[in-house]
Amino acid sequence: MFSKLKLTMTVIILLFSISRIYASPLIIATEGVYPPFSYFNEAGELTGFDVDIAQALCEVMQRECTIVTIAWSDLLDGLEAGDFDAIIASMAKTEERARRALFSNHYYRSQTTFVGDPRRFISIAPEALESKRLSAGLDSIQATFLNQNYPNSDIVLTDNLDESFELLKLGQVDLVLTDSINSLGFLTSPEGFAFDFIGEPIIDPILVAEARIAVQLGNESLVEEFNQAILQLRLSGAYDRINRKYVPFSIY
Amino acid sequence: MRRSQLKMSITLVIAVLSILCVFTIALLLTSSLLKGISDNAGKTVNHYLPELVRTHQGALKVEQIHRYLDAAYRVQNAAEERSYRLLLQVLVHSFMLDDDDYLISEANNIMFDIQELLYIRHTQRALLEEILDIVDQSDAELAFVRGVFSSISVKNIREDIMQPPLNQLSVNLSEDDYSEVQYRVRFIIDLNEQLDMLVIDAHQRIAGLANYLTTDAVLRTRQISDEVGKDATLVSFYFSILIAILVFFSLMILITFHKLILRPVQQLVLGLRSIENQGDTTVKLPKMYFKELDLIRHSIEEYSELTHRLQAVNSDLERLSQIDGLTGLANRRMLDTKLNSEVKRSKRYHHPLSILMIDIDHFKKLNDEYGHQVGDQGLKLLAEVLQRFTQRPGELAARFGGEEFVLVLPESNISNAIEMAKMILVESRKIVFPEYPEIKFSVSIGISCFQKGVSDSAELLINHADKALYQAKSAGRDCFRLYD
Numbered sequence: 058m059f060s061k062l063k064l065t066m067t068v069i070i071l072l073f074s075i076s077r078i079y080a081s082p083l084i085i086a087t088e089g090v091y092p093p094f095s096y097f098n099e100a101g102e103l104t105g106f107d108v109d110i111a112q113a114l115c116e117v118m119q120r121e122c123t124i125v126t127i128a129w130s131d132l133l134d135g136l137e138a139g140d141f142d143a144i145i146a147s148m149a150k151t152e153e154r155a156r157r158a159l160f161s162n163h164y165y166r167s168q169t170t171f172v173g174d175p176r177r178f179i180s181i182a183p184e185a186l187e188s189k190r191l192s193a194g195l196d197s198i199q200a201t202f203l204n205q206n207y208p209n210s211d212i213v214l215t216d217n218l219d220e221s222f223e224l225l226k227l228g229q230v231d232l233v234l235t236d237s238i239n240s241l242g243f244l245t246s247p248e249g250f251a252f253d254f255i256g257e258p259i260i261d262p263i264l265v266a267e268a269r270i271a272v273q274l275g276n277e278s279l280v281e282e283f284n285q286a287i288l289q290l291r292l293s294g295a296y297d298r299i300n301r302k303y304v305p306f307s308i309y
Numbered sequence: 310m311r312r313s314q315l316k317m318s319i320t321l322v323i324a325v326l327s328i329l330c331v332f333t334i335a336l337l338l339t340s341s342l343l344k345g346i347s348d349n350a351g352k353t354v355n356h357y358l359p360e361l362v363r364t365h366q367g368a369l370k371v372e373q374i375h376r377y378l379d380a381a382y383r384v385q386n387a388a389e390e391r392s393y394r395l396l397l398q399v400l401v402h403s404f405m406l407d408d409d410d411y412l413i414s415e416a417n418n419i420m421f422d423i424q425e426l427l428y429i430r431h432t433q434r435a436l437l438e439e440i441l442d443i444v445d446q447s448d449a450e451l452a453f454v455r456g457v458f459s460s461i462s463v464k465n466i467r468e469d470i471m472q473p474p475l476n477q478l479s480v481n482l483s484e485d486d487y488s489e490v491q492y493r494v495r496f497i498i499d500l501n502e503q504l505d506m507l508v509i510d511a512h513q514r515i516a517g518l519a520n521y522l523t524t525d526a527v528l529r530t531r532q533i534s535d536e537v538g539k540d541a542t543l544v545s546f547y548f549s550i551l552i553a554i555l556v557f558f559s560l561m562i563l564i565t566f567h568k569l570i571l572r573p574v575q576q577l578v579l580g581l582r583s584i585e586n587q588g589d590t591t592v593k594l595p596k597m598y599f600k601e602l603d604l605i606r607h608s609i610e611e612y613s614e615l616t617h618r619l620q621a622v623n624s625d626l627e628r629l630s631q632i633d634g635l636t637g638l639a640n641r642r643m644l645d646t647k648l649n650s651e652v653k654r655s656k657r658y659h660h661p662l663s664i665l666m667i668d669i670d671h672f673k674k675l676n677d678e679y680g681h682q683v684g685d686q687g688l689k690l691l692a693e694v695l696q697r698f699t700q701r702p703g704e705l706a707a708r709f710g711g712e713e714f715v716l717v718l719p720e721s722n723i724s725n726a727i728e729m730a731k732m733i734l735v736e737s738r739k740i741v742f743p744e745y746p747e748i749k750f751s752v753s754i755g756i757s758c759f760q761k762g763v764s765d766s767a768e769l770l771i772n773h774a775d776k777a778l779y780q781a782k783s784a785g786r787d788c789f790r791l792y793d
Binding site: 166167168170237238241244245250253254257258260288291292297305306307308309 | 400
């Protein structure tokens with residue numbers, strides 16, 4: 058009789074704790090210095106495509122979400138340490154990253170193009186750029202690409218792309234290699250007037266720039282939840298609304 | 310030939326189990342097929358819908374390219390042109406992400422057109438600057454012309470509207486300067502015409518691309534609806550098969566039940582009923598398929614045979630109960646029954662009826678002298694005579710008891726009865742015992758006739774005949790007397 062009661066109590070407590078875990082809010086990390094995907098606007102609020110997509114996904118998944126900004130290089134460490142549940146920071150899947158996190162389907166795609174002074178540069182062949190100073194974000198796919206393909210160039214890695222563009226403006230680097238949409242903001246600003254895309258977008262297996270959501274290894278259910286939510290966002294048209302807010306054409 | 314027989318209970322269990330098996334297999338097969346179909350439908354949705362959305366987005370992007378191209382064509386300053394060009398560049402390059410060679414090459418062609426357009430605009434602006442420089446360097450009063458050239462946008466520099474300022478310049482400028490200006494204006498005009506061609510070409514490409522994507526979307530939609538339709542047809546096909554199996558088995562069960570159980574049971578019931586009227590033959594039934602039913606059939610046939618035997622015994626017994634064992638004539642019981650019914654008939658229809666009571670003379674002496682066997686022989690011999698005289702229908706000869714006999718003679722009046730008595734007397738005298746030829750045999754007869762109010766019952770008729778017999782005995786035997 059008593060053991061039965063005990064069992065029932067245990068089950069109830071178990072169910073209660075499960076439901077609490079289930080209902081617990083998700084913590085989502087983003088970069089915060091990567092316009093137009095995640096940045097702080099004039100009012101000091103965190104905004105951008107990644108941020109809006111994160112919020113929309115949470116709404117579809119009916120989960121409460123808290124969005125935090127973490128430096129790019131610390132994102133995967135933080136995820137592994139369990140500081141947050143997911144990274145929505147325009148992160149592409151690479152072999153190395155796949156060993157540290159699980160990745161969802163892509164939620165946008167982009168290309169990588171060099172940005173620099175069009176009067177000085179036409180060709181982007183490695184021979185043409187020998188001993189030139191090339192900049193990219195630390196731990197980015199662009200950095201990996203530069204290290205592999207431009208061994209005779211001077212590669213300057215920065216903590217974020219704002220810094221890279223700053224160096225370009227100051228003439229401390231010659232070219233910046235980054236995401237086209239990310240560059241577009243800089244190029245259309247008055248500061249970027251002197252610069253332009255150099256060459257065609259680079260087609261390379263390393264530079265498959267498909268932004269995905271990263272979650273902790275083993276959390277397949279959350280990835281599946283995100284995948285379903287992405288599909289739902291796209292089919293409901295919410296994705297397009299967010300897309301148009303930051304980029305005037307579809308980037309899926 | 311022995312046909313192997315099955316037990317109905319076992320057969321039923323096997324039948325039910327096999328039907329269950331078939332249904333389970335059919336259900337499993339159908340459900341797995343249905344699952345495959347629904348998976349397929351899910352795949353169709355997961356595969357085609359995003360692709361459809363992508364195609365749609367591609368079409369939207371092409372639309373956007375169109376808009377940016379027009380804007381880039383229309384805007385006046387280089388900065389705006391540049392920002393449109395940058396947008397266009399990223400937009401066009403985004404087509405490279407899709408694995409569609411036609412899309413990529415057309416997008417690149419459009420990009421070339423746009424770059425060409427911007428280059429021409431750049432050249433035109435440079436030419437315009439040069440014209441303004443030449444005009445500025447001249448000393449002549451050219452405010453109007455200067456105003457025209459500094460305010461006009463390069464795309465509006467056309468043959469017709471450029472004639473008045475050129476005319477003015479031809480008057481006010483030196484010949485060299487004028488020809489320089491005229492050359493540059495003509496160049497800009499030519500470039501504008503070239504630009505128009507270029508924009509038309511770009512528009513055509515965009516229209517072609519839009520058309521391609523729209524057709525693609527329509528095709529995809531067709532594919533989705535085709536595949537979903539195919540799946541639906543498959544589903545209905547499998548359901549039809551399932552229903553057909555159901556109907557087939559139901560029919561089989563019905564027919565089997567009817568053939569192997571219902572009809573045999575009806576045959577058994579009919580067989581059981583026909584036992585009552587079976588007559589001389591016993592009921593024979595066809596062999597049953599099931600052991601249990603065959604057991605019942607056996608029992609019915611056995612019952613039929615038993616009934617047949619009982620009926621035979623019964624009729625024998627009935628006969629025996631009406632006959633006197635020694636003489637083979639009717640016994641006393643039958644006499645009573647017959648006489649009663651004849652009396653009733655005579656009463657109702659006023660028909661004559663006579664009875665004769667016959668007694669062997671000196672029967673006691675015969676027994677005592679020659680033994681009972683001879684006495685019995687005498688009884689038998691007389692019985693034979695009496696049997697001979699009662700051959701007409703309705704007539705009856707019966708042993709009344711001891712050595713007394715009674716003849717019932719319907720339709721016989723007094724004279725008929727007397728006639729009969731005389732003949733019997735004559736025939737009785739003729740009776741001879743083969744071992745004892747010396748024995749003289751004779752009978753005495755008492756007659757009574759049906760007469761209303763006098764002899765109108767069986768008892769009275771017998772009683773009166775007995776009295777008449779007594780009179781005949783008293784009168785010396787071997788004669789008859791009539792009761793009156």
